[in-house]
Amino acid sequence: xxxxxxxxxxxxxxxxxxxxxxxxxxxxxxxxxxxxxxxxxxxxxxxxxxxxxxxxxxxxxxxxxxxxxxxxxxxxxxxxxxxxxxxxxxxxxxxxxxxxxxxxxxxxxxxxxxxxxxxxxxxxxxxxxxxxxxxxxxxxxxxxxxxxxxxxxxxxxxxxxxxxxxxxxxxxxxxxxxxxxxxxxxxxxxxxxxxxxxxxxxxxxxxxxxxxxxxxxxxxxxxxxxxxxxxxxxxxxxxxxxxxxxxxxxxxxxxxxxxxxxxxxxxxxxxxxxxxxxxxxxxxxxxxxxxxxxxxxxxxxxxxxxxx
Ligand code: CIZ
Ligand code: SF4
Numbered sequence: 001x002x003x004x005x006x007x008x009x010x011x012x013x014x015x016x017x018x019x020x021x022x023x024x025x026x027x028x029x030x031x032x033x034x035x036x037x038x039x040x041x042x043x044x045x046x047x048x049x050x051x052x053x054x055x056x057x058x059x060x061x062x063x064x065x066x067x068x069x070x071x072x073x074x075x076x077x078x079x080x081x082x083x084x085x086x087x088x089x090x091x092x093x094x095x096x097x098x099x100x101x102x103x104x105x106x107x108x109x110x111x112x113x114x115x116x117x118x119x120x121x122x123x124x125x126x127x128x129x130x131x132x133x134x135x136x137x138x139x140x141x142x143x144x145x146x147x148x149x150x151x152x153x154x155x156x157x158x159x160x161x162x163x164x165x166x167x168x169x170x171x172x173x174x175x176x177x178x179x180x181x182x183x184x185x186x187x188x189x190x191x192x193x194x195x196x197x198x199x200x201x202x203x204x205x206x207x208x209x210x211x212x213x214x215x216x217x218x219x220x221x222x223x224x225x226x227x228x229x230x231x232x233x234x235x236x237x238x239x240x241x242x243x244x245x246x247x248x249x250x251x252x253x254x255x256x257x258x259x260x261x262x263x264x265x266x267x268x269x270x271x272x273x274x275x276x277x278x279x280x281x282x283x284x285x286x287x288x289x290x291x292x293x294x295x296x297x298x299x300x301x302x303x304x305x306x307x308x
Pocket of ligand 1: 027042043044075117132133134203218220
């Protein structure tokens with residue numbers, strides 16, 4: 001985008017924000033110019049909690065994908081939550097509709113159901129407790145059961161099974177993030193040769209093969225914290241490349257090497273500066289979760305908060 005055009009849009013966005021008592025929250029995977037205009041950048045749960053803390057705000061522009069904006073709306077029933085692009089929909093969340101959760105529950109009665117936050121509200125309403133990739137181990141360990149139904153990410157399920165020793169039944173059998181599937185173990189091994197002493201940090205949505213090469217496995221917020229606290233000067237990063245903007249901004253003296261530059265989540269990138277401007281101007285697109293669904297989904301989220 002032309003610099004003059006960008007500055008003009010940023011100014012209009014700032015004016016509308018004041019006029020409408022709005023705040024902009026952007027996920028770690030958002031475009032750099034979107035992260036720069038946001039009041040906060042973080043993972044979906046951090047941002048939802050941030051929205052809860054902003055008592056004065058009337059409007060929350062949640063620049064992320066569908067399930068994340070829904071979570072923010074569920075946790076902030078008295079605020080208007082807007083998503084800039086209706087096309088920003090996470091394919092992983094669509095892999096486990098509520099009907100399928102019910103099917104698996106019938107198949108394995110009396111087995112607790114833990115759902116990753118990457119699910120739509122109707123699915124969350126069907127589970128016992130939610131988790132994020134940052135707290136999945138803690139949540140699963142806290143349950144008084146040896147077998148757990150867990151979805152929709154098969155790779156995160158594998159990670160949880162390895163670390164907790166519990167039997168994890170992955171629902172659906174092979175749910176995945178198309179973007180994190182782009183990382184290959186071979187690419188990481190080559191980068192490790194090229195950048196001697198580099199530390200490898202990857203997301204648990206990566207395949208077990210890729211996870212096996214990593215020095216650190218964690219959510220986006222955990223990778224950001226690790227990058228700050230680790231003495232490593234060079235870090236090889238295996239998650240969506242949007243995170244590199246935040247990593248470089250927060251750690252200007254360190255080198256961040258993406259495992260693969262093409263690991264772009266097209267859904268996340270649908271939110272642009274123009275659409276954020278239009279979201280504020282026209283108060284579009286409001287996220288509406290029916291009360292009965294929101295109440296049940298909130299219960300699953302609250303149970304997670306009680307444990308973490
Ligand atoms: O909850 C989020 O923000 C997700 C799904 C990604 C992450 O690891 O932070
Ligand atoms: Fe969904 Fe993967 Fe995109 Fe995250 S990066 S929103 S899990 S498709």
